[in-house]
Amino acid sequence: QKEVEQDPGPLSVPEGAIVSLNCTYSNSAFQYFMWYRQYSRKGPELLMYTYSSGNKEDGRFTAQVDKSSKYISLFIRDSQPSDSATYLCAMSEITGNQFYFGTGTSLTVIP
């Protein structure tokens, strides 16, 4: 079983839709949870990060962590064509230096 599981998609939605992206994990020691956005032929860039459980909101983006279910989500409201990218979740323990990434979900927002 992989440390982090993420549905690769692809996911295609109309402009303005609410998008839900999810990851599950198996390591209960994970405390930092991150979402990266990766445009084609570019390196990933950090979108949001959360420590432990709870919600975090930044503009149109909301990150949720449910540690009891080992499940994290990223919601994108009022999706825009510029949101079309691959979204990768990543996690790490509170100590240590390894980050564990999901496979990424490819998202296309259709104008």
Added chain:
Amino acid sequence: GAGVSQSPSNKVTEKGKDVELRCDPISGHTALYWYRQRLGQGLEFLIYFQGNSAPDKSGLPSDRFSAERTGESVSTLTIQRTQQEDSAVYLCASSFTGTTYNEQFFGPGTRLTVL
């Protein structure tokens, strides 16, 4: 300021040849990571450098892979006797420190194709 840079951006090589990939981290970042991203797969951790400490090489897939870093500057990832399964995008990232959470800043990657 300048971000993480990597060179070359693309590399095509023949099976059995050696390749060297270069990463220039953000100035002042003590931690440096190498990842491999195969088509349709997530980032696979390869190696981690933190300051002058011994690197964490636990992710290197075979002894054909090695990496060096001079102080807190440039790093090179070397793949000897390349195989077709080595074809992937190799990403480098740097951060202020590798302990506790610090944002990793990624370079654009080197796309390696082994024929």
